[in-house]
Amino acid sequence: xxxxxxxxxxxxxxxxxxxxxxxxxxxxxxxxxxxxxxxxxxxxxxxxxxxxxxxxxxxxxxxxxxxxxxxxxxxxxxxxxxxxxxxxxxxxxxxxxxxxxxxxxxxxxxxxxxxxxxxxxxxxxxxxxxxxxxxxxxxxxxxxxxxxxxxxxxxxxxxxxxxxxxxxxxxxxxxxxxxxxxxxxxxxxxxxxxxxxxxxxxxxxxxxx
Amino acid sequence: xxxxxxxxxxxxxxxxxxxxxxxxxxxxxxxxxxxxxxxxxxxxxxxxxxxxxxxxxxxxxxxxxxxxxxxxxxxxxxxxxxxxxxxxxxxxxxxxxxxxxxxxxxxxxxxxxxxxxxxxxxxxxxxxxxxxxxxxxxxxxxxxxxxxxxxxxxxxxxxxxxxxxxxxxxxxxxxxxxxxxxxxxxxxxxxxxxxxxxxxxxxxxxxxxxxxxxxxxxxxxxxxxxxxxxxxxxxxxxxxxxxxxxxxxxxxxxxxxxxxxxxxxxxxxxxxxxxxxxxxxxxxxxxxxxxxxxxxxxxxxxxxxxxxxx
Numbered sequence: 001x002x003x004x005x006x007x008x009x010x011x012x013x014x015x016x017x018x019x020x021x022x023x024x025x026x027x028x029x030x031x032x033x034x035x036x037x038x039x040x041x042x043x044x045x046x047x048x049x050x051x052x053x054x055x056x057x058x059x060x061x062x063x064x065x066x067x068x069x070x071x072x073x074x075x076x077x078x079x080x081x082x083x084x085x086x087x088x089x090x091x092x093x094x095x096x097x098x099x100x101x102x103x104x105x106x107x108x109x110x111x112x113x114x115x116x117x118x119x120x121x122x123x124x125x126x127x128x129x130x131x132x133x134x135x136x137x138x139x140x141x142x143x144x145x146x147x148x149x150x151x152x153x154x155x156x157x158x159x160x161x162x163x164x165x166x167x168x169x170x171x172x173x174x175x176x177x178x179x180x181x182x183x184x185x186x187x188x189x190x191x192x193x194x195x196x197x198x199x200x201x202x203x204x205x206x207x208x209x
Numbered sequence: 210x211x212x213x214x215x216x217x218x219x220x221x222x223x224x225x226x227x228x229x230x231x232x233x234x235x236x237x238x239x240x241x242x243x244x245x246x247x248x249x250x251x252x253x254x255x256x257x258x259x260x261x262x263x264x265x266x267x268x269x270x271x272x273x274x275x276x277x278x279x280x281x282x283x284x285x286x287x288x289x290x291x292x293x294x295x296x297x298x299x300x301x302x303x304x305x306x307x308x309x310x311x312x313x314x315x316x317x318x319x320x321x322x323x324x325x326x327x328x329x330x331x332x333x334x335x336x337x338x339x340x341x342x343x344x345x346x347x348x349x350x351x352x353x354x355x356x357x358x359x360x361x362x363x364x365x366x367x368x369x370x371x372x373x374x375x376x377x378x379x380x381x382x383x384x385x386x387x388x389x390x391x392x393x394x395x396x397x398x399x400x401x402x403x404x405x406x407x408x409x410x411x412x413x414x415x416x417x418x419x420x421x422x423x424x425x426x427x428x429x430x431x432x433x434x435x436x437x438x439x440x441x442x443x444x445x446x447x448x449x450x451x452x453x454x455x456x457x458x459x460x461x462x463x464x465x466x467x468x469x470x471x472x473x474x475x476x477x478x479x480x481x482x483x484x485x486x487x488x489x490x491x492x493x494x495x496x497x498x499x500x501x502x503x504x505x506x507x508x509x510x511x512x513x514x515x516x517x518x519x
Contacts, residue, residue: 100242100250100280100510111212111514114238150247 035163035190036180036203044179045074048160049081051177052129059091061155062127067144068097068115071132073194074162078131094119096130098143117147124152133192135161138173163190163203213511217336219325220345221386229390233355235507236500243279243502253282256513259312261304262339263289263319268474268498269339269349273316276505282513285312300324301331308334313516314509317341335512343377343438349473350383352504354391356497357428360469365392370422372398372454373432373481376405377439380473381432385411398422399454402443403434419454423464430471431456431481451480458485467491474498 036044056062059082066075072095082088099114130144141159148154162179168186180203184190188207195201213228242250258277262270270286277284287307289295298306304315316337317325322344329336340346358364369388375381375397388395395413397404404415416422423429434450444450456470470482470492478484487494 097238099238100252102252105252106255106514106516111511114235116238117241146251150242150245150249152246 032204032206038201063092064129067132075131101143101147128154134163138171236503239506240503253280257283258314261317272501346379350387352501369428370426377435428469457483
């Protein structure tokens with residue numbers, strides 16, 4: 001499904017004026033552009049895995065933690081590459097949900113939906129690697145930094161992201177390992193698809209025309 | 210994600226199946242949280258909760274207070290015994306005075322049925338009913354169902370018998386409503402004097418024989434005889450009650466199957482259940498207490514998320 005896709009919102013317009021109908025329709029036309037295809041994603045995932053090995057060697061004191069919900073897919077993929085292609089079998093992996101640590105509780109109209117946290121190892125004095133798919137405002141990572149403290153005091157925390165939307169940060173947070181930098185504006189949305197969830201590996205930039 | 214259909218938790222009567230599912234899913238996450246080395250999340254930093262207990266309580270009050278503190282809410286406690294209620298202040302005046310101190314959520318236990326419903330019509334804060342007379346005790350019923358779900362995988366289709374003083378029990382009414390809503394089969398067992406007259410209108414059957422009831426069920430919820438609510442004598446003697454409706458190890462072992470034993474507490478050991486039953490591996494009484502904190506965190510979290518930011 002490469003190339004542009006046009007999506008129409010079939011919602012009826014309540015206005016009687018014809019020119020207003022036109023405005024309503026054009027405002028919901030969306031286009032999407034492929035930022036990364038399957039082959040490029042595979043190369044980047046291997047590069048990120050190699051960069052991790054460069055810094056963490058055998059992962060004796062290091063653990064990887066996927067940030068719920070979408071960072072878990074990337075964490076699983078990196079974990080698989082490290083285990084199957086580089087023979088690092090002892091590496092520990094967890095999933096961290098940040099819902100209860102977010103700074104927008106009661107500020108959004110929709111209630112915040114929690115996901116599963118699963119960390120069955122001690123974080124105390126470990127080198128922790130956070131993994132998330134898209135780094136946008138940095139607020140999720142801020143919440144994750146607080147959340148992980150409930151499991152102990154890590155020796156250090158690093159951040160690995162597949163996509164870094166570098167001009168959209170609200171907080172002074174930067175990735176240590178980065179797949180691709182994207183200069184998307186705020187109205188645009190970056191969507192990472194995974195074979196195991198959406199049926200294909202691809203990154204899209206979705207924008208209103 | 211869906212949200213609760215209600216602003217207050219006044220009773221199971223006002224909830225639907227989706228509400229219960231949402232509370233259970235949220236409680237699953239909080240159960241994981243309260244088993245971490247640091248058992249606290251910062252979600253409710255800007256929420257203040259008042260616990261108003263016009264009637265005695267140990268477990269429920271501690272459980273609510275822990276749940277509130279683990280969500281980082283500010284908590285104020287009030288008990289009628291040491292308050293101006295003794296000086297003649299009305300319920301609405303008492304609560305409005307407390308709300309003037311900028312309280313967002315009220316947890317209330319009161320000896321009069323419907324006290325929470327009455328209050329919800331007169332004040333702005335969200336109300337959680339922590340027991341109103343012999344009417345409802347919704348969080349207890351939720352944690353009971355949650356404990357059954359945890360132990361047996363699901364509540365739907367399970368056979369539950371509620372044994373003992375049904376007449377004076379808010380736990381019984383809330384439990385029956387919650388269990389029926391989730392598709393469980395419910396029977397009640399106890400002396401006829403302690404069964405409400407129109408109990409069958411709730412869709413439950415009466416089984417006067419304890420052995421038959423236990424042979425039928427998957428789960429037995431053993432209720433305490435609430436002597437403090439009895440102004441007349443409902444059965445000849447405690448000894449006779451124990452012989453007919455007390456659960457002992459001998460009876461439990463003779464059933465030929467493992468049933469789950471529940472008790473909302475406080476236990477009168479040797480009356481409704483003997484000590485060896487209460488301490489056996491079939492009893493999930495202490496799991497109920499642990500789940501109580503997770504359920505109350507879920508209820509408070511979900512209701513607090515509906516309070517408008519000012």
